[in-house]
Amino acid sequence: MTLFSIGRICVKLAGRDAGRKCVVVDTIDDRFVVVDGNVRRKRVNTRHLEPLAETIEIKSKASHSDVKTAFEKLGEVVWEKKSKTPAARPRQVKKKHAAEEEKSMKKPVTKKVSSKKTTKPVEATPDIIESVEKTSVETKE
Amino acid sequence: MPQGMYKSGRLRKIFVKTPGGRTTVQYRQRKPRAAVCSTCKKPLLGVPRELPSKMVNMPKTMKRPERPYGGILCSPCMRRRVQQEARSEK
Numbered sequence: 001m002t003l004f005s006i007g008r009i010c011v012k013l014a015g016r017d018a019g020r021k022c023v024v025v026d027t028i029d030d031r032f033v034v035v036d037g038n039v040r041r042k043r044v045n046t047r048h049l050e051p052l053a054e055t056i057e058i059k060s061k062a063s064h065s066d067v068k069t070a071f072e073k074l075g076e077v078v079w080e081k082k083s084k085t086p087a088a089r090p091r092q093v094k095k096k097h098a099a100e101e102e103k104s105m106k107k108p109v110t111k112k113v114s115s116k117k118t119t120k121p122v123e124a125t126p127d128i129i130e131s132v133e134k135t136s137v138e139t140k141e
Numbered sequence: 142m143p144q145g146m147y148k149s150g151r152l153r154k155i156f157v158k159t160p161g162g163r164t165t166v167q168y169r170q171r172k173p174r175a176a177v178c179s180t181c182k183k184p185l186l187g188v189p190r191e192l193p194s195k196m197v198n199m200p201k202t203m204k205r206p207e208r209p210y211g212g213i214l215c216s217p218c219m220r221r222r223v224q225q226e227a228r229s230e231k
Contacts, residue, residue, distance in 0.1 A: 011227040013220045016208045019227075050227045 004033050004046045007055045012039055014048040021076055022049075026061050036067045038079045178215035188212055 004010070008024045012035070022037035034043050041064060056070050068078045093101060143166070152168040159165055176188040187206040189199070196204060205212025210219045 011223065013223050014208075014216070018219060019209045019223045050224050052227065052230075 002027075002030070003051050004049065005055075006060050007058045009037075009052045009054045009056065010035065010049040011052065012044070012048060013050055014044075017079070020079070021052075023056060023058060023067060023070070024049075025058065025067065034061075036062070036064055037071055038077050040079060040081075176212065178218055179213055180218045181215060183215055185212065185215055 004024050004027065006024055006027065010022055010024065012018050012020055012022055017039035020038040022035040022039040024033045025036045025041070026034035028034065028043060031045060031047075032043050033046060033049070034041070035049070054074075056074065058070055059066065062070075064078075071078050147168055151171070153171050155167045155169055156164050157167050170192060172190050172192065175184040175190050177184055189196070189204065191199070206216075208216070208219065209223065214222065
């Protein structure tokens, strides 16, 4: 029985996932194992793993979701693959077509209303106060 | 004779062959020292040896390896440190 049996929790020592916890999911031969957890699921050399004392009960070749549930019980995080959605590239249009498109795209120009508003300070007349009180009472009810 | 400012060795020389066949001397700014590991002092791989003005325009991923302590420790030193951290946890 090797140290890197299925269910052994390890810390990765090499690469971009170094220092993160993982669990052995599958053994390939005496040197290579498959790990999953807070790392990318992949085949690794056991020389790149530091075994910890803990082990968890997990199936052989357990799926990522199984590992996730097991890790959440331990209170550990699981690394999730980020789906790559490439940003929409700006469409290149020839100059001739661009001019035509601009014409068609142009909307009827509406006159811009000047944002400056001439507001006069409203005096609190008794009529206004009454109306405000009425509305407030209605909303309360 | 070169100008006085070119005699101090502050700038590095480059011998350029002109189209006319002559070789002329051009002077370029010297590059900074290579980045070294902070524990073993070996030169770091994956860290370009460029002028600060060029490093500013480079993306972050081009300036250091994408691993913990990337650009500060060399990989064997990093492995040793991560191993020690893992062992000292429990």
